Amino acid sequence: RGHEFWDTQPVPKIDDKIVESGPIENKTLEDVRKEPLTLPPAFEWIELDCNKSDELKEIYTLLYENYVEDDDNMFRFDYSPEFLKWALQPPGFLKEWHIGVRVVESKKLVGFISGIPATIRVEGKPITMVEINFLCVHKKLREKRLAPVLIKEVTRRVNLRNIWQAAYTAGVVLPKPVAICKYWHRSIKQQKLVEVGFSALPPKMSMASMVKLYRINDEMKHPLRPLTKEDVPSFRALLDEYLSKYKIAPEFATDEDVWHWFETRKDVITCYVKVDETTKKVTDAFSFYNLPSTIIGNAKHNTLKAAFSFYNVATTMSLTELVGDALVAAKKMDYDVYNCLDVFENSTFFKDLKFAIGDGDLQYYLYNYSTPTKKSSEIGLVLL
Numbered sequence: 609r610g611h612e613f614w615d616t617q618p619v620p621k622i623d624d625k626i627v628e629s630g631p632i633e634n635k636t637l638e639d640v641r642k643e644p645l646t647l648p649p650a651f652e653w654i655e656l657d658c659n660k661s662d663e664l665k666e667i668y669t670l671l672y673e674n675y676v677e678d679d680d681n682m683f684r685f686d687y688s689p690e691f692l693k694w695a696l697q698p699p700g701f702l703k704e705w706h707i708g709v710r711v712v713e714s715k716k717l718v719g720f721i722s723g724i725p726a727t728i729r730v731e732g733k734p735i736t737m738v739e740i741n742f743l744c745v746h747k748k749l750r751e752k753r754l755a756p757v758l759i760k761e762v763t764r765r766v767n768l769r770n771i772w773q774a775a776y777t778a779g780v781v782l783p784k785p786v787a788i789c790k791y792w793h794r795s796i797k798q799q800k801l802v803e804v805g806f807s808a809l810p811p812k813m814s815m816a817s818m819v820k821l822y823r824i825n826d827e828m829k830h831p832l833r834p835l836t837k838e839d840v841p842s843f844r845a846l847l848d849e850y851l852s853k854y855k856i857a858p859e860f861a862t863d864e865d866v867w868h869w870f871e872t873r874k875d876v877i878t879c880y881v882k883v884d885e886t887t888k889k890v891t892d893a894f895s896f897y898n899l900p901s902t903i904i905g906n907a908k909h910n911t912l913k914a915a916f917s918f919y920n921v922a923t924t925m926s927l928t929e930l931v932g933d934a935l936v937a938a939k940k941m942d943y944d945v946y947n948c949l950d951v952f953e954n955s956t957f958f959k960d961l962k963f964a965i966g967d968g969d970l971q972y973y974l975y976n977y978s979t980p981t982k983k984s985s986e987i988g989l990v991l992l
């Protein structure tokens with residue numbers, strides 16, 4: 609089956625050879641449909657208010673039961689309510705971009721899609737975009753063409769705000785990936801990972817020797833500590849300088865943006881920095897976010913505790929030593945595994961830090977913006 613929906617969208621065709629960068633179509637506000645897309649009669653549009661704990665909980669439950677699973681359907685992402693509030697309410701967020709589909713009769717939430725504002729630099733050019741995430745249709749309503757309607761509706765609402773580009777990721781191949789990334793993981797609780805089927809015990813290796821192989825120190829090599837508000841100005845300068853060398857990367861425009869994304873929030877986001885004693889400036893930083901997964905149908909364990917690498921900058925030490933300290937922090941916080949993509953210069957530490965490759969790809973996409981395909985190592989953007 610072709611891409612019935614995607615072939616109608618301003619995205620490159622899957623086999624396009626792209627040579628220069630720029631918008632694919634240029635529409636104006638007059639071209640944008642003024643009324644919401646038409647849903648099948650049994651359904652209605654709804655805006656979710658993340659400041660209302662019951663509505664936040666509805667998003668949580670829909671994703672908990674129906675969101676992304678691994679290729680073998682052994683794990684399903686379990687984003688927490690407080691994580692979702694953090695992810696959906698950065699500075700400048702709009703509630704109208706937290707879009708749900710309810711059953712008119714029962715009021716049950718059966719679909720969701722979100723957009724948040726972001727400035728993404730593409731080959732050095734800052735573009736006002738939205739990051740699209742958490743597209744989810746209830747398992748019982750799949751194959752009813754609801755996802756294309758959700759995508760069209762969030763596009764319409766974003767266009768009405770005069771924004772014409774978007775960034776998103778997916779585990780599936782659609783027209784047309786701007787980068788195809790591999791994911792890697794580093795075992796922390798090796799025994800549990802084997803018990804739940806996340807890892808396999810190599811033949812002829814005892815569990816004891818495998819546990820020993822993956823042992824992590826209890827103390828960091830460097831004096832890193834949680835980011836404070838006073839660190840933000842120098843951390844923002846360090847981040848923007850570092851990210852500007854990537855072909856696709858966010859621009860954290862204000863200190864408020866940086867504080868939102870990197871203030872340590874328990875069970876959501878962890879950011880540790882090294883500060884130069886004399887200049888009081890941040891010189892190095894690691895960060896990772898908390899994204900557990902439900903373990904589907906395991907007698908002994910219900911949840912896989914996973915840390916996902918976020919943004920890391922090393923200037924007074926190697927990236928390998930920095931991420932090595934991130935592993936120490938993750939171990940201390942009781943994580944089972946540390947995940948990352950082969951973006952940034954991450955592939956330089958996989959071997960030394962004993963990462964193993966995952967069994968899938970994560971594709972990066974831009975909407976209404978064509979640009980030559982990027983290597984993973986040219987990507988400096990991490991979506992939640």
Ligand SMILES: COc1cccc(CC(=N)NC(=O)c2cccnc2OC2CCNCC2)c1
Pocket residue numbers: 676677678679683684685777779791792899901912916947948949968970991992
């Ligand atoms: C182990 O539990 C899983 C539960 C659901 C899906 C997957 C495989 C997978 N699809 N992993 C990733 O997409 C992934 C692997 C490494 C780093 N970030 C990732 O995805 C992030 C970024 C995109 N949005 C989801 C979280 C694994």
